[in-house]
Amino acid sequence: MITTKDLARLAGVSQSTVSRSLNNSPSISEKTRNRILQIAQEQGFEFNANARGLSTNRTDTIGIIYPEDFTDLSYHLFLSFLHNDLRESLERKNFDMITSFAQNRFSGANNIKKLIIQRKVDGLIIVRSRLDPETMTFLQGSGIPFVFLHYYDPSIEQMDRVYTDHLHGGMIATEHLLSLGHKRILCITTAGEGTEYEYRTDGYRLALQKYGIGIDEKLILQNNGSFKATYNQFLEEPDRIKGVTAIFAQKDIMALGVIEALAQMNIRVPKDIAMVGYDNIELGTYFRPYLTTVHQPREQITRLACERLLELIASKRVKRGKEIKIRPKLIIRESCGAFRDDTPMEQQ
Amino acid sequence: MITTKDLARLAGVSQSTVSRSLNNSPSISEKTRNRILQIAQEQGFEFNANARGLSTNRTDTIGIIYPEDFTDLSYHLFLSFLHNDLRESLERKNFDMITSFAQNRFSGANNIKKLIIQRKVDGLIIVRSRLDPETMTFLQGSGIPFVFLHYYDPSIEQMDRVYTDHLHGGMIATEHLLSLGHKRILCITTAGEGTEYEYRTDGYRLALQKYGIGIDEKLILQNNGSFKATYNQFLEEPDRIKGVTAIFAQKDIMALGVIEALAQMNIRVPKDIAMVGYDNIELGTYFRPYLTTVHQPREQITRLACERLLELIASKRVKRGKEIKIRPKLIIRESCGAFRDDTPMEQQ
DNA sequence: CTCCTGAATGCATTCGTATGCATGCATAAT
DNA sequence: ATTATGCATGCATACGAATGCATTCAGGAG
Numbered sequence: 001m002i003t004t005k006d007l008a009r010l011a012g013v014s015q016s017t018v019s020r021s022l023n024n025s026p027s028i029s030e031k032t033r034n035r036i037l038q039i040a041q042e043q044g045f046e047f048n049a050n051a052r053g054l055s056t057n058r059t060d061t062i063g064i065i066y067p068e069d070f071t072d073l074s075y076h077l078f079l080s081f082l083h084n085d086l087r088e089s090l091e092r093k094n095f096d097m098i099t100s101f102a103q104n105r106f107s108g109a110n111n112i113k114k115l116i117i118q119r120k121v122d123g124l125i126i127v128r129s130r131l132d133p134e135t136m137t138f139l140q141g142s143g144i145p146f147v148f149l150h151y152y153d154p155s156i157e158q159m160d161r162v163y164t165d166h167l168h169g170g171m172i173a174t175e176h177l178l179s180l181g182h183k184r185i186l187c188i189t190t191a192g193e194g195t196e197y198e199y200r201t202d203g204y205r206l207a208l209q210k211y212g213i214g215i216d217e218k219l220i221l222q223n224n225g226s227f228k229a230t231y232n233q234f235l236e237e238p239d240r241i242k243g244v245t246a247i248f249a250q251k252d253i254m255a256l257g258v259i260e261a262l263a264q265m266n267i268r269v270p271k272d273i274a275m276v277g278y279d280n281i282e283l284g285t286y287f288r289p290y291l292t293t294v295h296q297p298r299e300q301i302t303r304l305a306c307e308r309l310l311e312l313i314a315s316k317r318v319k320r321g322k323e324i325k326i327r328p329k330l331i332i333r334e335s336c337g338a339f340r341d342d343t344p345m346e347q348q
Numbered sequence: 349m350i351t352t353k354d355l356a357r358l359a360g361v362s363q364s365t366v367s368r369s370l371n372n373s374p375s376i377s378e379k380t381r382n383r384i385l386q387i388a389q390e391q392g393f394e395f396n397a398n399a400r401g402l403s404t405n406r407t408d409t410i411g412i413i414y415p416e417d418f419t420d421l422s423y424h425l426f427l428s429f430l431h432n433d434l435r436e437s438l439e440r441k442n443f444d445m446i447t448s449f450a451q452n453r454f455s456g457a458n459n460i461k462k463l464i465i466q467r468k469v470d471g472l473i474i475v476r477s478r479l480d481p482e483t484m485t486f487l488q489g490s491g492i493p494f495v496f497l498h499y500y501d502p503s504i505e506q507m508d509r510v511y512t513d514h515l516h517g518g519m520i521a522t523e524h525l526l527s528l529g530h531k532r533i534l535c536i537t538t539a540g541e542g543t544e545y546e547y548r549t550d551g552y553r554l555a556l557q558k559y560g561i562g563i564d565e566k567l568i569l570q571n572n573g574s575f576k577a578t579y580n581q582f583l584e585e586p587d588r589i590k591g592v593t594a595i596f597a598q599k600d601i602m603a604l605g606v607i608e609a610l611a612q613m614n615i616r617v618p619k620d621i622a623m624v625g626y627d628n629i630e631l632g633t634y635f636r637p638y639l640t641t642v643h644q645p646r647e648q649i650t651r652l653a654c655e656r657l658l659e660l661i662a663s664k665r666v667k668r669g670k671e672i673k674i675r676p677k678l679i680i681r682e683s684c685g686a687f688r689d690d691t692p693m694e695q696q
Numbered sequence: 697c698t699c700c701t702g703a704a705t706g707c708a709t710t711c712g713t714a715t716g717c718a719t720g721c722a723t724a725a726t
Numbered sequence: 727a728t729t730a731t732g733c734a735t736g737c738a739t740a741c742g743a744a745t746g747c748a749t750t751c752a753g754g755a756g
Contacts, residue, residue, distance in 0.1 A: 053713095375705085
């Protein structure tokens with residue numbers, strides 16, 4: 001393995017001159033720098049990241065903390081697309097990604113601490129996770145830049161975060177159904193996986209309120225958020241939909257479960273019951289009726305989070321605690337019964 | 349940040365004694381070791397990975413190379429589950445994962461080289477990718493342990509690999525249909541994304557041959573492998589299925605596309621046409637008819653690949669170039685018309 | 697009592713890069 | 727010619743842990 005010392009020998013200069021040349025230090029003459037870059041190129045020189053990290057305490061590495069609850073298909077889809085988006089943003093700036101989870105499932109070790117103290121990552125992106133108070137304290141005390149992605153709860157009010165305005169999302173979904181004349185709208189939600197669903201439900205409530213419609217708590221259903229659970233829930237208790245003319249399912253995958261269950265019961269969508277989903281997953285455009293849904297600008301949000309993080313890394317003086325909240329958009333297709341629109345999905 | 353030198357001062361010993369204690373060197377007395385471990389614990393000591401890596405050239409980091417062609421939903425699902433499986437295996441042994449792609453999309457840099465030379469990863473898992481010859485040469489010359497996962501082509505004959513026997517998979521899928529009396533079986537495949545599909549097609553051919561049925565090349569269809577492409581292909585050229593009584597789709601997602609297209613054409617599955625898919629994705633058990641499919645033991649394969657890699661890392665003397673080829677299994681559900689089986693999916 | 701042995705610990709150096717400070721050298725100002 | 731100026735480079739050290747070799751010390755053998 002070739003080192004800066006080797007290059008120095010070859011160029012007949014000192015190791016420090018080589019180092020400065022490779023790092024574009026201004027105090028090196030154009031001529032020397034070029035000669036050294038030339039030799040480095042020829043020799044296929046690459047920095048030793050460990051030595052560099054030891055010396056500078058920077059590693060050009062970003063830690064990505066993924067959520068633990070890898071439960072169903074839609075999470076996997078979400079995370080995989082997200083990972084790809086992260087790559088797009090970070091690779092562009094020549095950062096590497098080290099992926100982890102808040103905790104080691106076996107040793108119980110705190111991976112966030114480990115990434116910071118041991119690995120010396122330059123920053124962290126924490127995806128859709130709530131952290132325990134101890135980790136939170138540590139994180140803030142460490143001074144390391146971090147951004148919460150796709151997550152918000154009041155406890156992170158003072159921290160950097162980029163996420164979707166789910167209250168608004170829930171509202172536009174419900175409003176759309178209301179505007180189509182529906183009055184008894186079932187809302188299917190899920191819990192225990194995070195809090196965005198509470199906001200979506202709040203949006204649902206607000207929309208009804210805006211239209212002067214009282215909230216019937218019996219119209220708010222809950223399950224574990226999977227296709228199967230939703231499907232079964234509807235088949236097992238068909239009287240849930242008595243009098244209901246529209247349904248707002250807070251995840252597309254749940255909406256599909258509902259539609260499939262309704263199909264078994266010979267209830268047609270949107271003719272008999274209108275449906276709106278949430279997430280805009282590709283799957284929503286596979287089967288008829290194509291799903292009307294709320295589009296999460298996943299790609300945009302991820303890009304913004306990376307940009308923000310890199311900004312924080314670039315300068316210690318940037319004020320921390322910025323909130324970036326993005327409004328989702330309603331995508332009208334077939335399942336709501338408004339009209340039929342075959343325009344191709346935007347970004348999934 | 350607390351260092352071994354700090355611990356040494358606190359314990360009244362030398363830094364080397366601390367280092368040896370923390371690394372369980374046999375030459376340290378039980379008493380000293382325990383005292384030092386105690387102090388390290390109290391102080392919340394953590395190794396500096398950079399210093400350690402610089403000194404030992406080991407980093408407890410595995411590089412994961414993902415395939416570039418993140419095209420459709422089924423790839424995302426596949427990779428996300430895979431990532432989770434990798435975590436399971438590597439976290440258990442306290443390795444970190446640094447995820448990458450063979451090439452930097454922007455700078456064009458060779459990430460594999462970078463991971464090895466700069467990051468000094470201890471090993472590489474190369475997921476479902478063919479590497480260019482130059483990288484291949486470099487990889488072999490580097491001496492670093494690596495394992496190809498979910499991939500095989502004859503050029504890696506001398507290298508470690510863990511993958512599914514897709515020829516066998518294609519064969520059992522086809523044989524199953526043959527055993528149900530079908531003679532004219534359409535085979536839908538895809539290309540340009542890797543070579544496993546060629547093996548699946550070979551399996552199809554072999555099965556027909558075994559049953560003494562001539563191969564009609566017109567019965568082998570090809571598209572880009574997505575739901576939509578398959579769906580459209582069938583709607584646009586309905587005479588493709590003239591005389592066909594069964595279809596073997598080489599990806600579940602394609603099978604679902606076929607079924608949806610057939611539904612549009614009022615052709616029932618399995619009554620009019622029997623279907624077998626491949627992959628055993630969760631989605632195949634969402635909609636009726638539940639999909640008969642070939643189960644890829646993804647989890648098992650991933651585990652074996654990790655174990656193999658760690659074995660190579662643990663000892664330089666282990667002979668390289670082992671092949672681990674796992675046979676997939678047929679999961680019979682509804683779409684093939686054999687019988688109805690509601691047993692829950694095994695692992696997805 | 698002396699010498700030897702071996703276990704336990706310390707010393708000094710190494711890994712590869714970055715960087716503060718000293719130095720050298722050419723040019724310009726006097 | 728002499729001195730000040732500033733650019734370009736080298737020297738020396740630090741970063742934190744690992745490790746070969748030297749040293750110390752206790753206990754046993756002679």
